[in-house]
Amino acid sequence: MLVISAAGWAQDLPVHVDPDARDDVFDPAEIPALRFLTTDDFPPFNYADANGRLVGFHVDLANAICLRLGARCTIQAWPWNQAQDALADNQGDALIAGLDITRDAAERFDFTRIYLQLPARFVAPKDSAQDFRPGAIGGRVGVLAGSPHAELAETSLPQAEIVGFESDFAALEALEAGEIGYYFGDAVRASFWLNENPDCCGFAGEAYFRPDLFGAGFAMAVPSGLDNVRLALNWALIRLQREGRLDELYLRWFPVSFY
Known part of the structure; x- marks a missing residue:
């Protein structure tokens, strides 16, 4: 896990996809189109906006991957309790919805490189955070x-x-009210709250990465054995990281970086 300080953004940005990684070998001609499956109830990663349009970090990432591969792209929302079965039934080429990489999931699907980890962070009042x-x-x-x-x-x-x-959020509101001195928990949820409450508090200390407790991170699931799709997705992720596109998408959806 690498973290870089990006002076232009004055933020810490995640680098989960090693830009110097060896390229995966695949035949682009075998990937003329990609069918992504997701859900519409997991903001800000994938959700339906007020107009019913599917939006979110994962939606933008899927579109960026298709653009980088030169592939036609479709993104279809499924209920969470049906999405995995739809992927296993080959009704899509990849599930991009935050599926945990558990032993059971690994027995059903193959996974791409991890493109985002979810650390824990402390939050403290601004006068004590530094x-x-x-x-x-x-x-x-x-x-x-x-x-x-x-x-x-x-x-x-x-x-x-x-x-x-x-x-x-109840814990963070208690922090703002002075009922507790610190919050410790999910950095993603805390970043949403801090974006809405910029004068109250801030992240304190460094990010904590514990895959054994918080999960390995986000990767895309593909049907078992669909190696050409998995390799193509990995290839695109590496190039999007090298080109700075992953950083752009991250800061679009997470203006208060949780790293």
Whole structure:
């Protein structure tokens, strides 16, 4: 996992797809078109906007991949409980919807390179965020009750009082109200909230990557054995990273970088 500081954006940007990676070999003539499956209820990654149009980070990424490959592109939304079966039934070439890379999923599908990981972050009031030292944390730390983040906080912050909330946003609102001193949890949800509450708080310290707790990250699933599609997607991801296109898409949808 590499993180670069991009001076032009004054943000930390993810580099999950190694731009120096060896190219995957495939025949572009075998990929004249790509059929992506997704869902319409997972903002900001894939969701239906107020006009019913399918939008989101994943939608833009799928279109960018097709453009880079010179392939015709279709993106179809399915209910989450049907999307995997539709892919297994070859009703699509790739599922781009945040499917966890679990053992069960790996038995059904092959996966591309990981293009986005989901770290944990601390959030603190702005007056204390810059001098943040995780080893010195005391007082009340808000977490999503029952989450992997709560588990990690319980074992790693012995001097703190870990306070569980029914949602990440409830914990962040408690932070704004001064009821807790810190929030620790999902960095993606926190970035949405910080974008709406820029004067209150900020990310404190560095991002925490624990694949054993938070998952391996986002990759596209393809039907098992469909190697030409998987290799083509990997090829496109590497080039989009090299060309800066992945950074553009990331900052379009996540203006408060969660890295």
